[in-house]
Amino acid sequence: MRLTGAQIIIHLLERQEITTIAGIPGGANLPLYDALSQSHTIRHVLARHEQGAGFIAQGIARASSKPAVCFATSGPGATNILTAIADAKLDSIPLICITGQVPSPMIGTDAFQEVDTYGMSIPVTKHNFLVRSAAELLKVIPAAFRIAASGRPGPVLIDVPKDVQNQVVELHAWPEPGRPDPAPAFAMADIAQAAELINTAARPILYIGGGVIHAGAAPLVTRLAERAGIPTTMTLMGLGAVSTDHPRAIGMLGMHAARYTNLALEACDLLIAAGVRFDDRATGKVAAFCPKARIVHIDIDASEVDKIKTAHVGIVGDVREVLEVLLPLVEAQPRAAWLAHVEALKAEYPLQTPGADDPRTPYGLVLHAASLLDDDAIITTDVGQHQMWAAQVYPLQYPRQWLTSGGLGTMGFGLPAAIGAALAYPTRTVVCFSGDGSLLMNIQELVTAVEEDVNVKIILMNNNSLGLVHQQQDRRLFASDYQARVDFSAIARGFGMTAYDLAAATHPSATLARALSIPGPCLIHAPIDAQEKVYPMVPPGAANKDMIGGEAYVTARA
Numbered sequence: 001m002r003l004t005g006a007q008i009i010i011h012l013l014e015r016q017e018i019t020t021i022a023g024i025p026g027g028a029n030l031p032l033y034d035a036l037s038q039s040h041t042i043r044h045v046l047a048r049h050e051q052g053a054g055f056i057a058q059g060i061a062r063a064s065s066k067p068a069v070c071f072a073t074s075g076p077g078a079t080n081i082l083t084a085i086a087d088a089k090l091d092s093i094p095l096i097c098i099t100g101q102v103p104s105p106m107i108g109t110d111a112f113q114e115v116d117t118y119g120m121s122i123p124v125t126k127h128n129f130l131v132r133s134a135a136e137l138l139k140v141i142p143a144a145f146r147i148a149a150s151g152r153p154g155p156v157l158i159d160v161p162k163d164v165q166n167q168v169v170e171l172h173a174w175p176e177p178g179r180p181d182p183a184p185a186f187a188m189a190d191i192a193q194a195a196e197l198i199n200t201a202a203r204p205i206l207y208i209g210g211g212v213i214h215a216g217a218a219p220l221v222t223r224l225a226e227r228a229g230i231p232t233t234m235t236l237m238g239l240g241a242v243s244t245d246h247p248r249a250i251g252m253l254g255m256h257a258a259r260y261t262n263l264a265l266e267a268c269d270l271l272i273a274a275g276v277r278f279d280d281r282a283t284g285k286v287a288a289f290c291p292k293a294r295i296v297h298i299d300i301d302a303s304e305v306d307k308i309k310t311a312h313v314g315i316v317g318d319v320r321e322v323l324e325v326l327l328p329l330v331e332a333q334p335r336a337a338w339l340a341h342v343e344a345l346k347a348e349y350p351l352q353t354p355g356a357d358d359p360r361t362p363y364g365l366v367l368h369a370a371s372l373l374d375d376d377a378i379i380t381t382d383v384g385q386h387q388m389w390a391a392q393v394y395p396l397q398y399p400r401q402w403l404t405s406g407g408l409g410t411m412g413f414g415l416p417a418a419i420g421a422a423l424a425y426p427t428r429t430v431v432c433f434s435g436d437g438s439l440l441m442n443i444q445e446l447v448t449a450v451e452e453d454v455n456v457k458i459i460l461m462n463n464n465s466l467g468l469v470h471q472q473q474d475r476r477l478f479a480s481d482y483q484a485r486v487d488f489s490a491i492a493r494g495f496g497m498t499a500y501d502l503a504a505a506t507h508p509s510a511t512l513a514r515a516l517s518i519p520g521p522c523l524i525h526a527p528i529d530a531q532e533k534v535y536p537m538v539p540p541g542a543a544n545k546d547m548i549g550g551e552a553y554v555t556a557r558a
């Protein structure tokens with residue numbers, strides 16, 4: 001059979017069971033788009049900005065756990081999509097980005113729309129390819145899927161010059177689709193040592209992150225916490241791994257944790273760290289993080305173990321496989337004294353949620369929305385105060401319910417990621433908590449949501465301000481408040497989207513309920529007082545125990 005490079009790519013993507021690709025065409029990827037137009041199984045979602053396309057694909061990957069694909073043309077298409085790739089790198093998301101490149105003979109000549117996509121993407125990808133011939137694609141495409149999903153997942157970029165897309169080759173057989181490699185083997189002696197530390201610890205804490213979700217290890221973590229009476233804290237990326245209302249869950253740790261969570265970590269004598277990387281937003285000042293604790297660190301990425309904190313027992317392996325072997329060695333014990341201590345800390349230093357009963361306040365809005373949504377709703381966020389308010393109080397119940405840009409912290413993530421999640425799960429409601437600053441960064445994707453008629457509800461917490469920056473400017477406020485007022489409802493309508501304004505509503509709860517219940521996309525505009533803060537907060541560089549705000553008097557003020 002004789003096929004072009006472009007046809008080979010599309011056929012190999014079909015064999016990888018890709019059903020949706022987000023992207024934008026241009027001169028350098030026209031052959032690829034022409035081949036895509038002939039696919040019977042892959043639908044294309046036309047984003048309005050390549051960064052949007054990258055985040056739509058990320059939303060699919062994050063919600064479904066499978067690699068997802070985005071397309072961009074050369075030059076500006078490639079540079080536009082780099083942020084979404086970098087975001088996928090920091091959050092370990094299996095994203096495959098295929099970019100068009102100028103024809104091979106023109107590479108290096110400053111041709112129209114030529115940039116060194118390969119060179120620029122090296123530091124923000126797990127791996128990247130510049131394809132030199134159509135025949136190479138038979139190896140490159142399956143390899144990209146294998147690499148993206150093996151071990152610690154991550155983004156892979158494939159740059160394909162236009163002449164390679166057009167090159168015709170004779171094919172005799174298709175390669176096997178790329179599948180993840182088996183996880184690295186780990187030593188039983190290390191498992192035994194970890195079990196011994198857990199069995200003899202008086203005050204252990206489980207500290208779990210996105211790696212637990214990637215590994216499908218959340219049910220095993222819950223079993224470990226239950227069996228051995230271990231309080232369990234989650235990173236921003238780990239939220240949902242253990243249900244918020246589980247008796248062993250002690251919420252998110254770090255910069256915007258409840259006081260009791262950070263205080264419990266302060267007191268622990270054993271930290272069982274699984275699928276985490278001791279990120280500075282979680283640890284605060286590293287030297288002061290869990291000062292009394294020994295550390296068991298389980299991670300599939302060897303470079304994470306001993307990177308920030310030296311582990312007493314480091315286990316490089318798939319968290320699920322490790323826990324399957326570790327669990328039978330862990331003694332069941334109630335740990336009543338330790339759990340009582342943590343409960344006492346919680347009673348004394350709970351998360352303060354001023355305004356929780358009032359949907360016109362940040363916490364009240366998040367909690368009201370949660371009470372109106374089914375358990376299967378997927379939550380995405382942008383980046384800022386609204387992200388932290390949602391992380392603190394949304395009652396997340398299971399893995400992949402919570403999609404947020406944790407590592408790169410990219411404003412503009414929320415809306416396109418929500419579109420991707422809704423494309424992956426068309427029968428579920430997807431709610432995006434956004435801020436006005438963040439929404440403006442990818443607002444053009446409102447029309448993509450309309451065009452795709454996805455069930456995405458954007459709850460826009462509008463404080464006319466870059467709220468989290470405003471909150472951190474303790475010396476003086478500068479460039480963090482917007483002077484001009486934006487009519488977001490009018491903008492949404494301009495894109496063809498229904499909009500509801502809680503400011504104008506006599507009964508905001510009823511308006512919110514209506515907006516969330518009607519199928520299809522909508523914008524829910526919710527004004528927020530620019531003076532509202534996310535508390536507690538660990539000042540940058542400080543130890544977690546030195547967090548400020550969030551004491552009872554803050555509640556009294558409200």
Ligand SMILES: Cc1ncc(C[n+]2csc(CCOP(=O)(O)OP(=O)(O)O)c2C)c(N)n1
Binds near residue numbers: 383384434435437441
């Ligand atoms: C692309 C990008 N630029 C800048 C920042 C720095 N930053 C972090 S939070 C924030 C403010 C976010 O404002 P908004 O989306 O309105 O949310 P709010 O904090 O007001 O809830 C800024 C500018 C960022 N995270 N991402």
